[in-house]
Amino acid sequence: MTTFVDRVELHVAAGNGGHGCASVHREKFKPLGGPDGGNGGEGGSVILTVDSQITTLLEYHHSPKRKATNGKPGAGGNRTGADGQDLVLAVPDGTVVLDKKGNVLADLVGHGTSFVAAAGGRGGLGNAALASARRKAPGFALLGEPGEARDIVMELKSVADVALVGYPSAGKSSLISVLSAAKPKIADYPFTTLIPNLGVVTAGSTVYTIADVPGLIPGASQGKGLGLEFLRHVERCEVLVHVLDCATLEPGRDPLTDLETIEEELAQYGGLEERPRLVALNKVDVPDGQDIADLTRASLEERGYRVFEVSALAHKGLRELSFALAQIVAEARAAKPVEESTRIVLRPKAVDDAGFTITEEDGAYRIRGVKPERWVRQTDFSNDEAVGYLADRLARLGVEQELWKVGAHEGDTVVIGAEDDAVVFDWEPTMASGAEMLGRRGEDHRFETQRPAVDRRRERQRGRDAAEEEFRAFEALSSGRQAIEGDDEDY
Template structure:
């Protein structure tokens, strides 16, 4: 038996970027072929897409983890790794995406609407892309970045034009079954409807949808009954229809008191619609009153008695019988007209063109703050420094030296000096903590000592004064730039 699921927690993981390749071209009679390591491929994204054939979040209930494929590693002969495949997850129309804190990230309405839930990691540069005039044959490559991992909450809010509101056993499901081709469960006991039912109604040239939600009771907006879970399915409705049971035998109940109780619940419920929604609170929606079960003589008399009081409130009132189909034709035309009036007053806006604002590549984008857990230590925050840490092979001395040069060019060394950092101070960037040595030259192009080595990292072979002087001349005479930031 199929199940209706309208709220799930989804864990998405984008693909990891492939590592760059450190390779040197080797060919007969070409001993100095140069670096030819390719770049790693980008990891795949996780994308949510609205599909007309999906009507529930059931698949994510049983499979709450989704992961895109990783990018492949770069190869020699300047061959870049292939990008990972994007993972496209099909969701029903009306799905709202929230983060674990409840912040709305996307409101997916309309067939084909997409949302990038998690971005794949960028591939690492190969040594061919890292070569420069000073570093002609790098003996290292950059690692690929990890893909984004997120915990998302998906909530389904049915996209319907008319929402039927009423107490349990008021005849909402019966009304949907006679207005449309939908076949909801109908029985003579309360809370027969446990999940929302959608029906498509055609009236003249107008076609609209009707949503039947589980019956509401006083206190539904605070969680009583099933109302709190399914009131969200009324949030997108342009028209709310009160379906009133005029043949109820429950003591203390009558059409006027039923409507007043439901109006209080609708006013107390605050929908979590997206910021660009024009619908507003449920209490502000157009209303229509449907007095049902007129096939019972006492119910017909009661409906005739309360109609003037309801009309004074400015609401259209219709007396019907879902069993004999009495009064359905004028009700259908009235609902179609109300929906049509709403569509004219709220035309669908044309899709907005994305605005791209490039960020300058020479922007520092970092800050250094004292470490609250380590006396005399500092923490470097910033997207670029933290990304560089993740891209570095720490078992390769040349890669570590290249990292030091990048941080120095960014201004991290100068910022530490201004904050009064002492030699040996613990500096944390991302998930790596190292001892800061201000005497170690950084941000300069050094005389190569061998592939995969750096004299500043090896304590036995520290750079000498003559080499420092030569390196300074090289830096003044040659352009030193970060290939990834060009």
Template sequence: MSRFVDRVVLHVSAGSGGHGCSSVHREKFKPLGGPDGGNGGHGGSVILEVDLGVHTLLDFHFHPHAKASNGKPGMGSNREGPRGGDLVLKVPDGTVVLGEDGEVLADLVGAGTRLVAARGGRGGLGNAALVSRARKAPGFALLGEEGETRELVLEMKSVADVGLVGFPSAGKSSLVSVLSAAKPKIADYPFTTLAPNLGVVSAGETTFTVADVPGLIPGASDGRGLGLDFLRHVERCAVLAHVVDCATLEPGRDPVSDVDALEAELAAYQPALSADNGLVGLADRPRIVVLNKADVPEAAELAEFVTEEFASRGWPVFTVSAVSRDGLKPLTFALADLVEKFRLDNPPPEPSRPVIRPVARDDSGFTVERDHSARGDFVVRGARPERWVRQTPFDNDEAVGYLADRLARLGVEEQLEKLGAEPGDAVTIGAVTFEWEPTLPAGVEVPLTGRGTDARLEQTDRVSAHERKHAHRVRRGLEGIDPEEQ
């Protein structure tokens, strides 16, 4: 049995970038071949793409986790690691993508429309790409970055020209079945339709789609019944058709009060989309009233009685019967005229061009703030310094020295001094916290040392953490004094 799912929570994870390779070319009779480590491959991205052959979000309901493949690490002989493959997820036309905070990230309308839901991580640079005048043969490579991980909400909004709204059992499904070739479920009890039914209707040279929205009741805009789940499907409809049950036997109901109740719900509903392809608000959409079930004599009399009331509001009124098919042809051509008029007044918008916003030349790209929760602590924020920290293998002294040079050239060291940072203060960049050592001559000529080492890291006279711990235990009498310290 098929199921209709129009709202899912999707967890997407992009692929991580591959690590760079630290390698030295080795060949007989060429002992100084030089570095030849290749770069790591970029991780694959997760992409949402509109496919007209997809009509539901059912696949994401059963498989809510999607992960792209990782990039491969670089190799010697200047061989780059293969890129991770992008994971393209097919979504229905009219899918709205929401972030964790409910913000609309994208409105995917039109075949082929794409959104990068999670961007893959960058591959790390190999030591061949890190060669500079100061570092002739780097003994380290940069790590690959992790891919983005996001939690998204996908909501499908039917892309239909005409939306049929009405109380439960008003005959909307029956109307769709006789206007088009659709075969929705039809029964004589309320809320038979649990999912919108879409039908294609032809009237002369005009072809349009009709959506049967599940029955609405008073309070639908506040979450009663199925209203909130399916009111979103009328957001894109160019024309709204009130389908009224003129043969209902429920006390306190009549065609006028039914339409007034539905109008109140439509006015109270606030669409999630701020700009919906040029469509005006729901309260300003063209209306048409369909007085259904005229094959019942009492219903025909009631329809004739209330026609003047709806006509006085400026709405076209049609009395039809889905059973005997009376009045369907005039209704079909009237809907086609309204749809054609809307298409002429609202041509399809041109595809939006990507907007590139370059960073200002005087933008340092980072900020340094004092962490007031701890004395003497500082927090450095910025895309570049945080990315550099993630790429640094801290078990390699040469890589740490390279990071210090990059931060010095960016101006982090200078900014810390202006804010009054003292030696030993904790500085946090991203997920790493380290003690600031201003005596480290960052940004100067790097002395030649062994591969993977940096002599500057050994030139500090500050007491190490191990030495401070030992002195503390000596003062408490827990350890003896080392003879070398006397």
């Protein structure tokens, strides 16, 4: 049964924003009291937060799909819909968040560090919020935005100061068990360590963490054995300790050969060239172990390594190794710049940023930009007035002028949005804009089919004839009432 997972693929989906409400206030003797449609609620976001009590990504291995709740729609009486609940996912310290292409989205280090993996959709505005001096009673509301959905990859990189590396059965687990209070699995066969073990070591006034990385073998950086799965756990360490077995009985192996093999794998993995190295010649308490250590110590020191002869079983040389590691860790910590508790990141808008771009693709003009694409998602295209409002917003943003500049003509195809979620329409540059063009609620005269002038004259004449006929009928009815009232008075 799997008990430790340090890499998972997760599908996260934020909640959708609630739709705005189109409503008109009504009460006795006030049938049209003005717009009172409320706004939709905000969709919940998916947030990753570091929890120091979590040590594995196992929970997300079993449940790889997570979704926040949707915002509620607005209602009449200026009632705003309820916001969706944020979904907070606890992750271990040292979690790296990547997209499907391998690009790093966030590096979560430190308790409480958080990252919004999927942002909730905005709630749509109700018609009360859309009312203005020119548009007094909007017959439409904005739709809520869909929540963001994405596939992410989470990788766990252990946050430790010291990493013990070496061949399987070199004694790494034994060392960490005597240097700290950790109790890893220890046995006399290879690959007993299937997960990185962490321990806390106190040496004088310095407290640091130490991790033993599962056994590396030749070809680990290309996926052999367990090395590739756990090499990422040494990336954050300040110092590497080569644990060399001085009592191995395998043919073709000796401390110097083991060191060269492990260094080659670390070099192929990359990114660890500048880390300081120490060498621990382990198992010097067994027969011939001390002799091998004496033979190899001089060669290691000639290569620039600081060498310690240790024995986890006999507790030999452990104090010297522990204090040497503490000194390196303390120096590394002192060299790091002190980070402020609160950092404010300013990203000013470029002076030439129009908020959108227009490119010509296969005879069509594609418009991309945060605002235009969001406005399209918020528009109810079954409502002509809402479509007219979208046209007004695009005109105020300068889209029509830019289309003229890039050479667009009347009737050309214009696309707003990405290929998988775009709106296509034919451009009509002479189309008027403004709230004065609005007719009945939910309609916009700009989207009616233009009729010939003679048809419009005939319709106006029919309207005048109907009004005259109604007026004559009203006069006849009035004269009849007067005659009846006169007879009653004579009676």
